[in-house]
Amino acid sequence: MKPEKRDNVIASRRKVLKGMAAIGAASTMPGLVPFAQAATDQPIRIGFQVHRTGIGAAYGRWYERTTNAVAKYINDNGGINGRPVEIIAEDDGTDPKRGAEVVEKFATQHKADIAFGTLFSHVVIGSAPRAGELKIPYFVVSEGHHVASGMLNRWTLQPGITDVKSQVQAMAPFVAANLGKKVTMIFPDFAFGHDHRDYFSAAIEKQGGNVIAKIAIPPTETSFTKYFAKIPRDTEVLYHVMVGPSVLTFVKEMGEFFGPSRPEIFGFIDSLEAVDLKTPGLEFLEGTYFWEGNPRYAQKNQTEYDRFYRAAVGVDDNGASIDDPRDVSTYAHMWGCWETLNVVKAGMEAANYRGPGDRAALIEAVEAMTDMAEGRDHPQGAKIFNGRTHQVFGHQYISRVNGGRLEVVHRTSIEDTFYPDEVDYTKMSF
Amino acid sequence: MEFGPHLILAILEGLVQASVLTLTALGLSLVFGVMRVVNVAHGEFFMLGAVFAYGVANSIGGAPVVGFVAALIVAPLLVGVLAAAADWLILRRLDHDPERTIVATIGMLYVIQQITLMTYGPDAHPVTPPFNQRIAIPWFEFTDKGLEFYFPWGLSTTSYKLFVVAAAIVAGLGVWLLMARSRLGLILRATQLDRETALAFGIPVQRVYALTFGFGAALAALGAVLVVPIQQAHYLMGGDPLLLSFIVVIIGGLGSLRGTVLAAILIGMSNGIISVFFSPTLAKILATLLVAMVLVYRPQGLFGKKPA
Numbered sequence: 212m213k214p215e216k217r218d219n220v221i222a223s224r225r226k227v228l229k230g231m232a233a234i235g236a237a238s239t240m241p242g243l244v245p246f247a248q249a250a251t252d253q254p255i256r257i258g259f260q261v262h263r264t265g266i267g268a269a270y271g272r273w274y275e276r277t278t279n280a281v282a283k284y285i286n287d288n289g290g291i292n293g294r295p296v297e298i299i300a301e302d303d304g305t306d307p308k309r310g311a312e313v314v315e316k317f318a319t320q321h322k323a324d325i326a327f328g329t330l331f332s333h334v335v336i337g338s339a340p341r342a343g344e345l346k347i348p349y350f351v352v353s354e355g356h357h358v359a360s361g362m363l364n365r366w367t368l369q370p371g372i373t374d375v376k377s378q379v380q381a382m383a384p385f386v387a388a389n390l391g392k393k394v395t396m397i398f399p400d401f402a403f404g405h406d407h408r409d410y411f412s413a414a415i416e417k418q419g420g421n422v423i424a425k426i427a428i429p430p431t432e433t434s435f436t437k438y439f440a441k442i443p444r445d446t447e448v449l450y451h452v453m454v455g456p457s458v459l460t461f462v463k464e465m466g467e468f469f470g471p472s473r474p475e476i477f478g479f480i481d482s483l484e485a486v487d488l489k490t491p492g493l494e495f496l497e498g499t500y501f502w503e504g505n506p507r508y509a510q511k512n513q514t515e516y517d518r519f520y521r522a523a524v525g526v527d528d529n530g531a532s533i534d535d536p537r538d539v540s541t542y543a544h545m546w547g548c549w550e551t552l553n554v555v556k557a558g559m560e561a562a563n564y565r566g567p568g569d570r571a572a573l574i575e576a577v578e579a580m581t582d583m584a585e586g587r588d589h590p591q592g593a594k595i596f597n598g599r600t601h602q603v604f605g606h607q608y609i610s611r612v613n614g615g616r617l618e619v620v621h622r623t624s625i626e627d628t629f630y631p632d633e634v635d636y637t638k639m640s641f
Numbered sequence: 642m643e644f645g646p647h648l649i650l651a652i653l654e655g656l657v658q659a660s661v662l663t664l665t666a667l668g669l670s671l672v673f674g675v676m677r678v679v680n681v682a683h684g685e686f687f688m689l690g691a692v693f694a695y696g697v698a699n700s701i702g703g704a705p706v707v708g709f710v711a712a713l714i715v716a717p718l719l720v721g722v723l724a725a726a727a728d729w730l731i732l733r734r735l736d737h738d739p740e741r742t743i744v745a746t747i748g749m750l751y752v753i754q755q756i757t758l759m760t761y762g763p764d765a766h767p768v769t770p771p772f773n774q775r776i777a778i779p780w781f782e783f784t785d786k787g788l789e790f791y792f793p794w795g796l797s798t799t800s801y802k803l804f805v806v807a808a809a810i811v812a813g814l815g816v817w818l819l820m821a822r823s824r825l826g827l828i829l830r831a832t833q834l835d836r837e838t839a840l841a842f843g844i845p846v847q848r849v850y851a852l853t854f855g856f857g858a859a860l861a862a863l864g865a866v867l868v869v870p871i872q873q874a875h876y877l878m879g880g881d882p883l884l885l886s887f888i889v890v891i892i893g894g895l896g897s898l899r900g901t902v903l904a905a906i907l908i909g910m911s912n913g914i915i916s917v918f919f920s921p922t923l924a925k926i927l928a929t930l931l932v933a934m935v936l937v938y939r940p941q942g943l944f945g946k947k948p949a
Contacts, residue, residue, distance in 0.1 A: 265877075268763030429921075433872045433881070436654050437916040440647055444794055456765035456875045467775050468795050491769060 254297035255290070255559065257282070257552070258317030258326040258347075260338065265305030266430055266455045267331045269485035273524075273541040274328055274352070275300060277548040280524045284549075284587075291556045292564065299323055307337025314338045318345040324567060325555060328352055328548055331454075332403040339363040346641065348570050350555060352547035354378070354504075356406045359602035361634025365641060368601040370577055371551025372504070372544070375406040377628035381607045382477070382502055383414035385621055390475040390500070391447025392420030397438065398452050400427035407452050407479070422450075430455035439468040452479035459486050466495035476500070480507070480610075480617075484541040487531070489615045496612045500620070503608040504543040505591045508616045520549060520590035529616075546591045553588035554580070554596075554603075571641045578637055595625055599635040604628045646780045646793035647917065653778075653798045655913020657871070660809030661864045663905035665882045666889040667816055667898065668860030674896030675833045675853045678732060678742045682749035683861055684883025689720050689753060690862025691768075691874035692761050698768045706771035713866050720862035725855030732854065733847055750879075757876040770801040770870035805867045812863060813902060820898060829853060833896065861886075885912075888928050892935050894945025904943065 259278055262271030282296045290296055299321050303310040310329065317323040325348040329335045332355030339357075342349035343364035351358065351369050356376040358369040386394065394415055398404035404427065412422045424443050428435065432455070442449065453461045462482055466473075476499035488496065507530035509521065524545070525533045532538035554577060562569055562576035578598035585593045592606040604625050610617035669683045693716035698708030727749060735741040777797045779790045820826040831839045832849050840846050861882070865874075872878070889908050893900030908928055915924035935942060 264758060264763045272764075431877075432921070433878065434654075434658075436650070437913065437921065440650055440795060440917050442795070456877070457873060459765070459767055460872055467797060467799055470775050470777060470795075470797055472794060485764075490767070492773070 252294065254295045255292075255564075256321060256323040257296060257298050257555070258314070258321055258323030259298050259300040259328045260303050260310060260313050260317075260326060260334075261300050261328060262305040262330060262334070263300075263302035265303075267305035267334075268456070270330050270541045270544060271302075271305070273485070273545045274330060274548050277524050277545040278328060278552065281549045281552045284523055285552065285556055291559045296552075296556075303329070303334055303338075305331050305334060307333050310334040310338035311341040314341045314347065314349065315345060318342075318347040322567070323347070324564075324570070325350060325573070327551065327555070330354075330544070332357060332406070333401050335367075336362070336402060339367040342366050346570060347567075348573055350551050352544075352551050353403075354544070354547075355403050356410065357402065359597075359600040359633060361600075361636075363601075365574060365601075365636045365639040368574070368577055370554040370580070370596055370601070370603045371549075372547030372603070373605050373607070373628060374602055375403065376410040376630060377602075377604055378479075378502060378504075378607055379407060379411040380414045380630060381623040381627040382609065383411060383418050383420075384627075385500075385609055386448055386450070386477050387415060387418035387420045390477055392418070393445060393447040394420060394422045394450050395424040395426065395442050395446040395448070395474075396422055396450045397426045397428060397442075399430040399454050401430060403454070404430075404452065411450065428453065428461075433457045433460065435461050435464045436468055439465060446474045448475045448477055449473075450477050451482050453482040458482050458484070459490065462486075462496070463490075463492040466492060469495065478502070480504075480543045484543060485539050487537065487539050488612065488617070497615070499612055501610050501612070501617060502543075503610050503617065503619070505546045506608050506610060506617065506619050507540070507542040508618070510619050514585070514590070516585060516587055516590040519587055520546065524549070550583075550589050550591065550594070554583070557588075574641070593625065597632065599637055600632050601636050643780075643793065646778075646796040648914075649778060649780070650796055650798075651914040651917035652910070653802070653913075654917060655910035656806050657802045658913050659906045659909025660806045661868045662882070662885055662889060662909045663813055663902055664809055664864035664867070665861045666886040666893070666901050666905045667813065668857035668864075669886045670890045670893065670896060670898060670901040671816075671829075671860070672854055672857035673890065674898070675829055676732075676737055676850050677739055678737055678854070679739065679746070680854070680857065681743060681746040681883070682727075682753060683746075683858070683886060684879030684881075685750050685753040685757075686720050686724055686858035686879075687861040687865045687882045688757065688874075688876065688879035689723070689858075690716050690865030691869040691872075691878060692757055692876070693719050693862070694866040694869045695766045695768050695874040696761075699766075705769035709768065709771040709870070712768065713863075716866050717859040717862040721855035721859030723855075724858030725851045728851045728854035733850070737850060754876060754879065761874075761876060763876065765873040765875040767873045768869045770799075772800055772804075773870070774800045776800060776803070801870060805871070808867055809864075812860075816860070817898070885928075888932050890942075891932050892943060894942025897942065897944040900942055900944025 261275050278298055282298050286295050301313045303313045314326050317326045326342055327350040329351045330353050332353055335351045335353045336357055339349055343366045349367045352372050354372055354375050356374045357363055358367060359374055398407045408425055426438050426441050428438050478501050480501045480503045509528035526540050527533050530540050530542045558573050558577040562572040564573050580596045583589050583594040594603045594605040596603045607623045608619050609621040611620045665687055672678055672680045694712035697712040697715045701708040701711050731745050732742050735745055775797050777792045780793045781788055781790050828844055832846055836846055889904045890901055893904030912924045
């Protein structure tokens, strides 16, 4: 390459950069960005923070399908206060830093009315402070105990999915009574997994059991036998919960490790969300138990609401996509998106929400909610919302693997999942 | 677990890791040795190998063994051709300048990763292993009746994992034969020793470079095809092999194939054993510490030649 030619390249690149800078500066000027006036026929803009890429991608795919389905459901039924709902989806890469930027984009650029839909707890914890600063309601669908623990702020709510602390507390009596008292826990090494570790350990001790080993695994790990070797021989129950792209490898290697002499196994279905239970190598799971937030396989006593919801999100009786039976859903979690947006609708209608000026009123309207009846808006079951802790409580399911299907063997009461308040967000200022 | 069975399990896990690592690091070392190019995109060629393996195995259907064998041949070949084309289109135009090629391969890393994300998608997909029997491994103990054998809890491997180790040994021998015994190896070694003189003797150095770059990438892809029935193909899986390969190549001595193989076995085994007994994080800390020590006290690597 000749030197003068290279100079030309640099000069033209400078020009390009200058041009780009000019465009960038212009686009931040007011007036050029489309702005939704708070006129009554304008859509309600829901900023949907979605894990399209990164370790949460499988969940993100189904959270997005569920969110689009519930938006259609709401719009088909007259929208919110007569206004249609519009979903503005942005990928956060399952990354906390990007998550905060996405929330900011919703508030300042997209002029969204609310931010919604985040699952992975580290992304929620990274994004919620920004939502609080920008004073945009942030409806998370995460399961983490971070909302009810008081760690976040008044603008962050979890009204559509139950939290880990309440889930594991309701599981412990079943585990201790039916499976065993000496438990080894395997969990992902970040906030969500730590919630499992801390609250299940406490809950099983109340039942007279104890956790004899706690094995943390990074969610990006790809090979697992080395961790299984740390399971003590006298383990009666192996408690597993895993997330990330390698969950299938995790469960397969667990089977290879134990061979014919496995202990009782109790898992959170997170370890196999979006994975077909009939995958070769998973046969050893026959007779083991799983927590499910919502039963993946249509049960004999399926409610008409589950039938309606299942069809609306495009899932068959085996929990897989109607279009592609190999595309298994994250059925135990994604209903949270459906129910959360229905809570948002109810909250906006109660607050007579008109636009971003009524955001605080929306928060207060949701805080005032208590009982949520089972129905098309709440197909997973009835709920009780606690406005002080911004957390909803509901039924939990325990299923057993029978012939490669999950059959529900126990459904907890809502009261089984209660614990004393740790925070009162309603006393905080906006 | 008891100490004995625990150690055997650690060694088995370490062996599998070392096998895949050897192939991947050999590719990186070869490219650096012959071309003096630090290939930052090496991990992405590994990832491409896994993704292509999934694609091939899935599109063929039939018995898993057919798809797997097809993947074993097609995926490294495809990746090799792609890499050779990348060398011809990009690195050759930079005159294989050491600094500029680093930047160029960083660019290739992102381009490959993002194109994979846009086409293959963000999900992990498994490839069904051609065979996969659990093999319980016996252990012995001394009782009052004398020596007794028994099958300890959890001590097992799978036939496929043993196959990975065997396949890596065969492939490693193949590379050695190619380099030491074939005419092509002679040309590669001549180019490595002195590019100018090789050129003067009529060796088409540019074509040798493209071939080397392709071959290095194909070795990474081969490692990936072997590992993908154990792990899964995912667009972000290239990071770890890249890091470990660099560690191995620095410890073994850049450009020394013998050093690369020994360092890969050392790092793979110690990684496996330390991960099983202590924690995977400690294994990474120790490996990185070893790199720092080598760089300080023996910058040419354990088996590298001192610069004249």
